Amino acid sequence: MRTLILAGALITLFATPALACRGTAEYPEAADDIAQSTLTPERKKELFDLLGIGNRLHQEAHRVFDTMQMGKSIQILDGIKAQTGK
Numbered sequence: 001m002r003t004l005i006l007a008g009a010l011i012t013l014f015a016t017p018a019l020a021c022r023g024t025a026e027y028p029e030a031a032d033d034i035a036q037s038t039l040t041p042e043r044k045k046e047l048f049d050l051l052g053i054g055n056r057l058h059q060e061a062h063r064v065f066d067t068m069q070m071g072k073s074i075q076i077l078d079g080i081k082a083q084t085g086k
Contacts, residue, residue, distance in 0.1 A: 023058045023074055027051065030077060033084040047080055054080070 034047045054076030061069035 021058075021062070021070070023055075023070070023077055026077055026081070027055045027058060030080050030084070033081070037084050039084070047083060050076060051080055 058073035
């Protein structure tokens with residue numbers, strides 16, 4: 001029983017930062033914003049490519065607990081959102 005409680009506590013401890021991170025929710029939202037935007041198909045492709053780079057960086061930052069990578073991924077996300085008007 002003690003092992004089960006400890007495992008639950010560890011899962012909560014490590015999962016909470018990922019769940020609270022705005023990039024976790026906003027990367028998929030940004031993809032929807034790009035898809036629904038009135039940008040040219042070429043510009044949408046550029047933004048989707050950039051979004052993919054940022055999202056991979058974001059996922060890697062969570063995996064290795066790297067706050068500098070996380071900051072870079074959020075900067076990419078914010079730049080994309082600014083270009084889609086969201």
